[in-house]
Amino acid sequence: MAASRSTSVPGGTNPAAEAPIIAPPHVGPAAAQQPNEEEDAGLVAAVREAPPLTPEQRQHLRSYLGEEALFASLFRPGAGVNYQPLTVVLQNVRANSKVFVTIRDDQHAVWSEGKGRGLVGLSFSATRDPALYVRNFLINAREFFVQTYNNSQEIQVQLYVRTAQSDLRGRVDLPPGATVTLQTRADRTSLIGLSAFAIDF
Numbered sequence: 001m002a003a004s005r006s007t008s009v010p011g012g013t014n015p016a017a018e019a020p021i022i023a024p025p026h027v028g029p030a031a032a033q034q035p036n037e038e039e040d041a042g043l044v045a046a047v048r049e050a051p052p053l054t055p056e057q058r059q060h061l062r063s064y065l066g067e068e069a070l071f072a073s074l075f076r077p078g079a080g081v082n083y084q085p086l087t088v089v090l091q092n093v094r095a096n097s098k099v100f101v102t103i104r105d106d107q108h109a110v111w112s113e114g115k116g117r118g119l120v121g122l123s124f125s126a127t128r129d130p131a132l133y134v135r136n137f138l139i140n141a142r143e144f145f146v147q148t149y150n151n152s153q154e155i156q157v158q159l160y161v162r163t164a165q166s167d168l169r170g171r172v173d174l175p176p177g178a179t180v181t182l183q184t185r186a187d188r189t190s191l192i193g194l195s196a197f198a199i200d201f
Contacts, residue, residue, distance in 0.1 A: 083160040097175035109163035128153040
């Protein structure tokens with residue numbers, strides 16, 4: 001993933017370099033191959049007795065699937081599905097705030113970094129600040145969030161939406177005072193707070 005400014009956090013350390021390495025206890029071949037039938041039976045019984053997931057729980061679970069896993073459930077094998085470029089501009093995001101942008105569960109669409117054919121992938125850039133004040137970010141199939149560690153005037157995110165639709169619907173969840181602008185080749189929309197969006201490709 002590319003970014004025009006450094007995403008490192010000042011004063012950060014590398015825990016892996018400081019933590020001692022502890023060897024795992026030796027497990028003999030007989031112990032490693034010994035099945036625990038009571039645990040297996042208990043797990044099977046628990047799965048069978050568990051209540052079905054609610055629509056809200058299914059939506060939450062689907063939002064954490066990877067792009068390829070959710071894509072396989074939405075589209076036929078071998079289907080040619082376009083990568084639509086999308087620019088997300090975050091403005092006036094306070095320090096230690098999180099911004100969420102989520103694709104609605106009824107959409108046949110997933111976030112993507114693009115793949116081949118000259119696509120630039122995912123990129124972050126600080127367009128008005130001296131550095132990119134991003135502490136964390138996560139992008140999965142349906143949702144992405146960005147967390148800041150300093151007040152940010154503007155953060156630009158470029159990524160793709162993998163879809164055969166002509167538009168995209170979703171929602172944003174922004175901290176107080178922040179705004180987000182979504183822009184495609186054909187459309188542009190700006191939002192604040194907890195808002196729904198629809199944008200054409």
